[in-house]
Amino acid sequence: MMTDTFAQTAPFTILFLPLLGMLVIAVVGPRVHRAASAAIANLAVLGAFALTVALALDVWHRPPSDQVLTVTYPPAWAAHQQFWAHIPPLTVSFELRIDGLSLAWMLIVTGVGFLIHLYSVGYMLDSRWYRTFFAYMNLFIFAMLLLVMAGNFLWLLVGWGGVGLASYLLIGFDMHRPAAVAAARKALIMNVIGDVGIMLAMFLLFAHFGSLSYKEIFANVTAAGTPALNWIGIWLLLGAVAKSAQLPLHTWLPDAMEGPTPVSALIHAATMVTAGVYLVARAHPIYDHAPAAAQAVAVVGCATAFFAATIGCVQYDIKRVLAYSTMSQIGYMVLAVGVGAYAAGTFHFITHAFFKALLFMAAGIIIHNLGGEQDIRNMGGLARRLPFAFWAFLVGTLALCGVFPFSGFFSKDAILDQLLVLHHPVLWAFGTATAALTAYYMFRLLFMTFFTGGFRGKAQTHAGTVASMSVPVALLIGLALVGGWIVVPGHDGLTPLLRAAFADTGTMAALDHFSGIVSLAALGAGLVGFVAAYLLYERPSGLRPTLRRSLQPVRNLLANAYYVDATYHWLFEVPVLTLASDIARYLDPEAVAGGAAAVARTATAAGDAVRLWEAGYVRRYGLSMLVGVVIVLALFLYLAGGTAALGGR
């Protein structure tokens, strides 16, 4: 039943509840207690989550042929050929697409989003802009939902830009810190580069299909021909790379950690940064017929997974390590969707949302209790002081490293397994090597934070952990533990739900295909990483200083993240800024003399009109008009055919 009322109204309500929450906070927030703002924001997201669950159950109980819904608003318009915008030949409807893929994202965005909203109630308590924070967070949820629910590329782009805006606002939330503002600006600029990529893809899509609707494009995707599809795929990839912090547009994500920790957990770990994965999975009919673009996706993902993991090995800021880890894990997902293992990529997105949000929230508890300290060199021995954070962090780490039976084990192995099934041994090798690096940097982080001698920091301030912070963390501990069990050998609970969304792709294999070799290799690699971290950080021996000395150049390279930032600085920033200041100096002396000139002008205006007349201002205006007249006249005559026409009549 495509037309039943619930499936018609629920998507709209889900989408606009968070926006409504934001508007209500904005309008009535200043007049009520700040706790009310937090309650409104939480209820809006919780309501959206509950409705999403109901909608998901409704959709998944339908026959597979009926599991892809396209809902148009207002409903009456679809029947009467009315559109939100009609600029022939372009027509755009406000349509939402509900299928397994979008539902998976919606569930995580609202579900994990709600937990992080709840966590923020306690975490942000000291913030001066408490209400604003929740308004922004609701805005983000709305934009992210629009991104994943959109039924055509135009609304996708609106959501895409919206999450960029919310991300910008929240990274720069502590606007009195220049570092936060700079990081916000950087993130915005890099994301806009990606937006332009998607726009170019949209132009090409429109040129080839005359439509921006998923439905119409995907139905005759082969009509465009492989070269065009490759270009479309490449431009979409540019958008994905920017949003998901993949090479080479990745440098904004580590800086984005300047935002409050709940923001890092929600936007820069669990949801927004995976939008690139969603985009490739959503555009899978295009990538299925664009082998070169798909290959580019896979290579970018694999390279990012590996390189980000190497950088993570030498960072000292607890959140930056997690940021590089996020880049690396999203690299896995991009890799998966690049080779066509869409279900595996989606699966890893789900489990990653659980355990990475958990890790960030545990880190948040630590930072909160240490009065803002983020440098792990100033931590140590926290396992006894903050046992709850330790256990949470340990579960997150085990899940991230893919230890059986934690959630990461199932999803990461699904990806690695599919790589071999689909005959990509080189990518598989890199993926497995990345697993070793992952275990190394995570246990290095765990040891330096919670063990490695005693506490190295200054006297800590005990902010305490309020219930609103510990409850969501406890829930996520559970999810990070069992979240992977929807797919176990012999039982694949995810693929059937996604199958309708990917009905048109050939590479949709079930996820319950486990091969012992892949799992053992991944576990072995993880063990190597763990042992290395243990030997270097928990067993003080002569080994560490020796290694440090001999590997100093490599350390420098990694600590500076391969000097990508510095390269961008010299390649783009310096020339542009130099040029701009030159222009300002030569073309606009007033900009330099700014204030003085403004004062002078105000004083002049106070003088009487006669003096102005004598000073020649009006004459100058008149003169400029006369020059304009001469030019316009000459142009008219020239364009009318010059002398030939003059002889006319």
Next chain:
Amino acid sequence: MTAFAGVTISWPALAPILVLTGAGLLIMLVDLVSRATLRGLLYGIGILGAVGAGLTMLPLYGHSVTTLAGAFASDRFSWLFDLVLLGSLAVTLLLSSLRRAEDGGSPGAYAALLVFAAIGGMVMAGAANLMIIFLGLEQLSLALYVLAGMGYPRAASQEAALKYVLLGSLASAFLIFGSALLYGSSGGLSLDAVHAAASVPSGLFVTGLALFVVGIGFKLALAPFHSWVPDVYEGSPLAVTAFMAVAVKAASLAVLARVTYVVFGHDTSALAPLWLLAIISMLVGNVGAIRQRNLKRLLGYSSIAQVGYMVVGLAGVGPQGLSALAFYLVAYALTTLGAFAVMALLADGGEEYADLGAYPGLAARRPWPAAAMALFFFSLAGIPATAGFYGKLLLLAEGLAAGPWGLALDVTLVVGTVVSLYVYGKIVWDMYSFTEPEAVVPTGNALPSWVAVAAGALGTLVLGLAPQLFAMSQPFLSVGPR
């Protein structure tokens, strides 16, 4: 219909103008006999006149007529511009009602001049004859020259009036000179006669056309004929500036559009220099706005750019182009009047709230006016869900259909929009940034201003969210070459 000296006159077609003229005369009569306490009555008569004139247009709908021996047209095209003019007259009178005695000028003269200026604009909107165009334009201009100086206790107002009258006369001279040359080359004053001459353009014709465009370009403030705008806008009384920004542009655009379509029809290539003026205007207007510290000056520069946008609609071929222009004009009128109304609301008839230094943190002190201002700025910048967005979309589509010049116009429109995003975004950002309230809270809360603000905001939102309501203008225009 009655015949007068061999000329048939359609009284219904002239009714709106006659009603408004009656209102203007009544204002002057009442002013003669009334006391200062009846000040509000004068503005009320003007507003009632505007409403009445609008009502007399109802029976006209669907009956396009040309009257006064083909010199004056009453058709869908003129009605739309008439409505914009009447609306801006009503809003201007609303805002003017807050004027106080020390602001200068007698209220009777002030209100009557505004009404007569609007009549001049309506004459222009229906003019199908070079002479009538000039008559309307002069009636509009002369009234405004005086109105610009109506704030004469302030030196800036005197300065504005003087500059406006000097440069305006120069422009009128070009216009009448151009009209004379067009008459000379075509042998007739009606636009139909000029149309006949346009098929074989002579040097005389082209020169006349160029000077005519210059004259109108001055009234429209197209660059490079815009230099008077910032000073005059800043110096004139606030409500007069609002009227200038909307009514003068609407009337001049009506003339330009009618001339374009009656004289050139589908082949507008001879007007290419006009497109160049539009391109320069979009750039000059938006870039010039960047560094303004006075909101009236800023809106002046903004209006230069906005007119540039609207000319893109002329470059588009046929009625579709005109309907895009009409939509944008209505959107522009709503937002610009709304923005001025917010300023008037905050100023409350007292010191003008034009210094941008007073706006940071406004949202915390006066949330609703700040929200309305943000909405108007968003519309001017063309943010979705506002009228300005859809207007720009329509104009862009017209540009795309208009060949290489259209493409150049479109590109400039987009570039200009990006620049203007910064200009308007900066102010909105300032209003909503969390600056501690330093300045005093503006207390203005006058009902007339609120009415104007609400009307502007409502219109901006309705046109932005449901642009199809404007579909009445879709089967547009009966002014094509006959």
